[in-house]
Amino acid sequence: MNSLESGATAQAQxxxxxxxxxxxxxxxxxxxxxxxxxxxxIDLERRYNCTRPEVRRALDRLVQKRLVxxxxxxxxxxxxxxxxxxxxxxxxxxILEVAVSDRIVANASEADIxxxxxxxxxxxxxxxxxxxxxxxxxxxxxxxxxxxLAGNQELVELITEIRQRTSSAPVSQWRTRAxxxxxxxxxxxxxxxxxxxxxxxxxELTRRHILQA
Numbered sequence: 001m002n003s004l005e006s007g008a009t010a011q012a013q014x015x016x017x018x019x020x021x022x023x024x025x026x027x028x029x030x031x032x033x034x035x036x037x038x039x040x041x042i043d044l045e046r047r048y049n050c051t052r053p054e055v056r057r058a059l060d061r062l063v064q065k066r067l068v069x070x071x072x073x074x075x076x077x078x079x080x081x082x083x084x085x086x087x088x089x090x091x092x093x094x095i096l097e098v099a100v101s102d103r104i105v106a107n108a109s110e111a112d113i114x115x116x117x118x119x120x121x122x123x124x125x126x127x128x129x130x131x132x133x134x135x136x137x138x139x140x141x142x143x144x145x146x147x148x149l150a151g152n153q154e155l156v157e158l159i160t161e162i163r164q165r166t167s168s169a170p171v172s173q174w175r176t177r178a179x180x181x182x183x184x185x186x187x188x189x190x191x192x193x194x195x196x197x198x199x200x201x202x203x204e205l206t207r208r209h210i211l212q213a
Contacts, residue, residue: 020050020058022131025067028078029132029175035080039068065136066167079167086166093210096159100150101202107149108194116194119145120187127180135180142187173212183209 024044027033044055059076062068069079108116119142126135147156174180186209193201 020044020048020054021061022133023048024058024062025132028067033078035078037078039076039078041075065133066164081167089162089166090210092162093159094207096155096162097147097210098203098206100147100152100155101206102199103150103152104146105194105197105199105202107151112145112149113191113195116142116145116191117188120184120191123187124184127177127184132174135174139183146190179212 024033024039033039039059041052041055041059044050044059045052048055059068059070063070063076067079068076070076119138123135123138123142126138130138144156144160147159150156174183186205190202190205190209193199193205
């Protein structure tokens with residue numbers, strides 16, 4: 001039996017693309033589809049009892065989120081982490097994001113802080129009740145809103161592009177429930193620091209959050 005077919009469980013007769021995406025992601029996180037595994041579409045159709053278009057849309061969605069890589073003329077495989085690149089990207093993010101902490105603190109209005117609190121709480125709620133893909137989107141929303149307070153849209157776009165050079169948080173950082181919960185606490189602590197107008201505190205929290213200290 002093909003490795004992709006083994007261990008498959010019965011799924012709904014016609015799962016939605018978002019469901020197929022989440023099922024593939026959960027198998028990646030559980031190690032059932034290890035880094036580097038080639039994802040043959042016919043095998044995924046059988047594994048998740050879905051159609052070829054649903055598989056293709058799910059894979060393309062995972063490519064966009066840096067969980068799966070597409071190699072032209074070859075197919076899709078689970079993203080393989082590059083430790084050196086990941087560390088260098090983290091170092092660059094620390095340099096850029098820590099450097100604008102003072103602008104974020106200076107520019108943040110009460111409404112901005114309230115919005116950040118909502119986004120941080122949304123992440124916390126999803127830890128308990130959401131899917132990994134929803135957590136991914138909530139995390140990006142929090143960080144984009146945070147960086148936007150620096151008043152430099154080019155910086156926001158630059159950091160977004162830099163983050164795309166490595167695998168995303170669900171496969172590179174959130175390997176345990178405890179680490180996900182810690183990320184949520186750090187989001188709240190960053191908002192607290194901004195509310196206190198504590199630039200030094202925000203700088204240190206940002207550095208620790210990016211480096212997963």
